[in-house]
Amino acid sequence: MKINVVRNILEANARIAAENRELFAEKKVLVMNLMSSPGAGKTSLLEKTIDSLKGRMAIGVIEGDIQSSQDAERIAAKDIPVVQINTGGACHLDGNMIRDTFHHFDFDALDLLVVENVGNLVCPAEFDLGEDVKVAILSVAEGDDKPAKYPLIFHESQALLINKIDLLPYVDCSVEKIRAESLKINTQIAILEVSCRTGLGISEWCAWLTDRIAAKGLGIK
Amino acid sequence: MHEMAITQSLVDIIAEEMRAHRAGKLLNVRVQIGQMTAVVPDALRFCFDILTQHTPMAGAELIVEWVPVQARCESCERTFEVKDHAFVCPVCGRSAAATSAGRELSIVEIEVE
Numbered sequence: 032m033k034i035n036v037v038r039n040i041l042e043a044n045a046r047i048a049a050e051n052r053e054l055f056a057e058k059k060v061l062v063m064n065l066m067s068s069p070g071a072g073k074t075s076l077l078e079k080t081i082d083s084l085k086g087r088m089a090i091g092v093i094e095g096d097i098q099s100s101q102d103a104e105r106i107a108a109k110d111i112p113v114v115q116i117n118t119g120g121a122c123h124l125d126g127n128m129i130r131d132t133f134h135h136f137d138f139d140a141l142d143l144l145v146v147e148n149v150g151n152l153v154c155p156a157e158f159d160l161g162e163d164v165k166v167a168i169l170s171v172a173e174g175d176d177k178p179a180k181y182p183l184i185f186h187e188s189q190a191l192l193i194n195k196i197d198l199l200p201y202v203d204c205s206v207e208k209i210r211a212e213s214l215k216i217n218t219q220i221a222i223l224e225v226s227c228r229t230g231l232g233i234s235e236w237c238a239w240l241t242d243r244i245a246a247k248g249l250g251i252k
Numbered sequence: 253m254h255e256m257a258i259t260q261s262l263v264d265i266i267a268e269e270m271r272a273h274r275a276g277k278l279l280n281v282r283v284q285i286g287q288m289t290a291v292v293p294d295a296l297r298f299c300f301d302i303l304t305q306h307t308p309m310a311g312a313e314l315i316v317e318w319v320p321v322q323a324r325c326e327s328c329e330r331t332f333e334v335k336d337h338a339f340v341c342p343v344c345g346r347s348a349a350a351t352s353a354g355r356e357l358s359i360v361e362i363e364v365e
């Protein structure tokens with residue numbers, strides 16, 4: 032007997048992500064899903080972003096890692112509410128793992144929640160967390176062929192940060208090629224060049240992020 | 253390996269449908285996987301075989317339909333196949349923002365007895 036079953040395989044995650052999104056809207060919190068390969072600079076960017084924006088808005092952080100809590104400790108040093116998720120081997124976060132952290136946060140007092148996803152260019156983009164924006168980081172040390180090799184993350188992200196611009200003199204990497212290839216995959220993507228080491232581009236990045244809060248119709252609490 | 257998480261969700265859905273239809277054994281399952289997903293079909297098959305061991309789904313065939321990426325041009329409204337990840341309309345040269353196909357991760361049919 033053949034049975035027609037037209038269902039989204041990830042429907043269970045999609046349902047939880049939708050509930051998360053509803054809660055974030057109700058609580059007027061902007062949620063960002065930050066994705067990159069390991070070492071591209073997610074935690075460094077977070078540190079810079081917190082330093083720039085902390086006086087102006089209330090920020091919370093979820094740190095996703097396969098193991099260890101080193102990144103969470105780096106963020107906690109900034110006196111910011113932070114929760115560590117250890118996925119215990121899983122290569123991405125999902126909606127349920129995010130929901131499980133909710134009791135740690137006072138969303139009524141939060142403006143921005145940043146989720147640092149597990150370091151991985153392949154699959155975090157596949158799993159909806161309920162976030163408002165997905166942001167990808169690619170560092171110049173990884174090479175300019177990455178958009179063509181891992182198109183999904185570039186296709187799904189609203190912004191791409193090209194990080195470690197200070198290293199350009201030492202690596203064979205064309206920022207122009209990264210821009211062109213990313214725009215081919217995603218014509219709407221915002222591309223910003225930054226260096227978490229020198230601080231280049233960080234104020235432009237923070238302006239972009241602050242604009243997202245306004246674009247969602249949220250104010251600063 | 254995220255294919256394990258995806259396959260677990262697939263197996264959960266099949267189990268639910270088999271219960272609802274009082275089916276005793278799964279013969280095959282047909283899924284549609286878009287080309288712009290984080291899924292490698294061989295990894296999906298590997299995970300499916302592992303997760304269905306010693307269940308009424310064991311030995312069932314996993315039939316994967318691979319869906320090419322398509323986009324719809326916002327200017328001339330044509331739908332075109334996206335080659336080399338280039339979301340550019342071959343007719344009018346404008347860029348297209350959204351995919352109309354190629355992001356599927358769907359189960360479409362099961363055959364049971």
Ligand SMILES: Nc1nc2c(ncn2[C@@H]2O[C@H](COP(=O)(O)OP(=O)(O)O)[C@@H](O)[C@H]2O)c(=O)[nH]1
Nearest residue numbers: 069070071072073074075194195196226227228
């Ligand atoms: N030269 C340089 N190094 C950077 C920059 N951003 C991050 N790093 C270094 O890259 C390494 C990995 O950064 P981290 O933020 O931990 O990456 P994550 O794994 O994506 O969170 C650390 O040693 C950082 O100091 C940058 O803009 N320039």
Ligand SMILES: [Mg+2]
Nearest residue numbers: 073074102147
């Ligand atoms: Mg980190």
Ligand SMILES: [Zn+2]
Nearest residue numbers: 122154253254
């Ligand atoms: Zn994965």
Ligand SMILES: [Zn+2]
Nearest residue numbers: 325328341344
């Ligand atoms: Zn066109």
